[in-house]
Amino acid sequence: MDDRSLEAYLAATPRSRELSERAAAVMPGGDTRSVTYHEPYPSFVASASGCRLVTEDGEELLDFLNNYTQSVLGHAPPAVVEAVTDRFARGNGLGAPTEEAVELAERLVGxxxxxxxxxxxxxxxxxTMNAIRGAMAYTGNETVLKVHGGYHGTHDTVEIAVESAGREHRGIPADVEQRVRTTPFNDSEALKTAFAEAGDDLACFILEPVLGVGGAIPAETEFLRTARDLTRNHDVPLVFDEVMTFRLGYGGAQERYGVTPDMTALGKCIGGGLPVGAFGGRADIMSVFDPERGDVAHSGTFNANPATMAGGVATLDALDRAAIERLNDLGDQLRSGVREAVAGHERSIQVTGEGSMFQLHVTDGPVTDARSGNPGRDxxxxxxxALRNRGIFIAPRGMGNLSTPMSEREVDGFLDALDASLAFLA
Ligand SMILES: Cc1ncc(COP(=O)(O)O)c(C=O)c1O
Structure with a gap:
């Protein structure tokens, strides 16, 4: 890391440093989430509102990370705060279904x-774990096909072949690897070969319509169509992981691309800022979770947590077609602005993304998959x-996204900071 940036960071963040030291005494590495760590220590955030974070050191940062796409409406949107607190005040964790879950399910299905x-x-x-489990129960098969560099969370099966510098599969039983096949992103010929070799033994093919952690790299429509045809021909469920990409279209990226999978995994923004996940799809596959059939148990103390469901309903109501279209247009502006801004500088920067998701890559070459993007956070x-010290917060490895409180003003702020950072680092 550039010494001048490091010095400036250390000088600006004494309180975060103190908190990091306290945290490291009681939590390994001083945190409980691998991706939020960066050297020398991350800044602690005291509060957030709209598209701005206020750190424990009193700095204000423009939030271009949005908890890795979760805070699509920005922070503490009043309608969501009201819905969540109202539901929580009337009781939460009731051990029985509530109407809010039906409301959120109806909106998602709609x-x-x-x-x-x-x-x-x-x-x-x-x-993703339950989508895969459902697909296994439906097909009777146990082999999962995934994209090399695809990220689907932290359960064993999907931790295989996540592109990340130096990652090994320690802590995961060796036989899990034997039940996971991988295929390169956006390579239809390789996908055809994978299906020719193992199509009839697959439980599912799971992929993100836009690689998120893998570099904000959009799928080619032709690749998704090929995946659709092959899975249909082999009666293998096609699973879209839309945990990040749901924000790209009213009906998720699948609507944007016009390719409908058999199952979909959701999370992040659909819970109004509270922990959430959802999986669903064809009724005949989902019926394996019907307690009256009893094929696959799906329990969880906090499943359909009422306050989460209420927050999700308020979020989806605000995230209408117009809001999504506006955000996606702003994303296009940001990417073309980045291309212009970096053109005048020595350092080679590529920008990838789709709609309101983007990533900067420090590399010359074209970025086509997780391997050719930023090799790790280093x-x-x-x-x-440099961006952080100029008030811009994005992922330590370069990923960013937009929230609805943002306008051209914030995008311009990002581009100015990028220009200044590249000049500083020249
Ligand atoms: C595409 C995708 N799938 C699954 C997950 C896992 O979600 P969670 O972190 O809520 O477990 C993530 C998280 O970043 C993701 O980006």
Whole structure:
């Protein structure tokens, strides 16, 4: 990391440093989430409103991370705060179903083309885990096909072949690897070969319509169509992981691309800022979760947590077609602004993304998959800290996204900070 940036950061964040030291005494690495860590220590955030964070050191940061796409409406949107607090005040954690879950399920089924039925959990991890489990119960097969570099959360099966510098599969039983096949992103020929070799043994093919953690790289429509045809021909459920990409279209990225999978995993923004996951799809597949059939148990103390469901309903009501279209247009403006801003500088920066999701990559070459983007957070470290010191908060590895309180003003602020950061690092 650039020494001048490091010095400036240390000088500006004494309180965060103190909190990090306290945290490290009681939590390994001083945190409980691998991705939020960066050197020398992350800033602690005291509060947030709209698209701004206020750190424990009193700095104000423009939030271009939005909890990795979750805070699509920004922070503490009044309608969501009201819905959540109202529901919580009337009782939460009731051990019985509540109407809010029906309301959220109806909205999701009404919007997302693949959803005939849906169930709720508490994370995107649970969503993909249960979607895969349902697909295994439906097909009777146990081998999962995933994209190399696809990220679907932290359960064993999907931790295989996540592109990340130096990652090994320690802590995951060795036989899990034998039940996961991988295929390169956006490579239809390789996908055809994978299905020719193992199509009849697959439980499902799971992929993100836009690689999120893998670099904000959009799928080619032709790749998704090929996936649709192959899975249909082999009666293998096609699972879209829309935990991040739901925000790209009223009915998620599947509506934007016009390709309807058999099952969909959701999370992040659909819970109004509270922990959430959802998975759903064709009614015949989802019926394996029907307690009267008893094929697959799906329990969880906090499944369909009432306050989460109320927050989700308020969020989806605000996230209408116009709001999504506006955000996606703003994303287009940001990407073309980045291309212009970086053109005058020595350092080679690429920008990828789709709609309101984007990523900056420090590399010359074209970025086509998780391997060709930023190789881990190190490549981006200098630029991350330079931007951070100029009031812009994005992921330590360069990923960003937009929230509805943002306008051209914030996008311009981002572009100015990028220009200044690249000049500083020259
Ligand atoms: C595409 C995708 N799937 C699944 C997950 C896991 O979600 P969670 O972190 O809520 O478990 C993530 C999280 O970033 C994700 O980006």
């Amino acid at each position: 919007r997302v083309p693949s959803l005939e039925q849906v169930r709720f959990g508490n994370s995107g991890t649970e969503a 490549a981006f470290g200098d630029l991350f800290m």
